[in-house]
Amino acid sequence: TDLTYRPPHFPRTQVACRYEGYKVAGVENSSLYTFGVRQVVTTNLALTLNYTWGQVPDFLYSMRGWQVQAALGVRFE
Numbered sequence: 001t002d003l004t005y006r007p008p009h010f011p012r013t014q015v016a017c018r019y020e021g022y023k024v025a026g027v028e029n030s031s032l033y034t035f036g037v038r039q040v041v042t043t044n045l046a047l048t049l050n051y052t053w054g055q056v057p058d059f060l061y062s063m064r065g066w067q068v069q070a071a072l073g074v075r076f077e
Contacts, residue, residue: 012040022056030056032063044073 004016015037022030036050048069056063 014038014040020054027057028055030054032056044075046071 001019002016003018004014006014016035018032018034018036020032020034022032024030032052032054034050034052036048038046038048040046048067048071050067050069052064052067054064
């Protein structure tokens with residue numbers, strides 16, 4: 001489930017909240033919560049900062065914590 005919001009007067013900024021529930025056979029039920037902010041810097045570059053927390057089994061432990069991402073779009077014609 002995702003919830004996103006663009007603050008007034010900041011058309012290049014997006015705030016997001018996400019809930020992810022996992023139910024895998026043989027593994028305890030898990031849930032992750034993420035809060036993030038995305039900033040579009042140029043038409044080809046966006047920066048994202050996320051923080052994720054929740055109850056997950058050991059093999060998903062690396063999904064928790066801070067994440068920084070830079071996405072660059074390159075067009076080929």
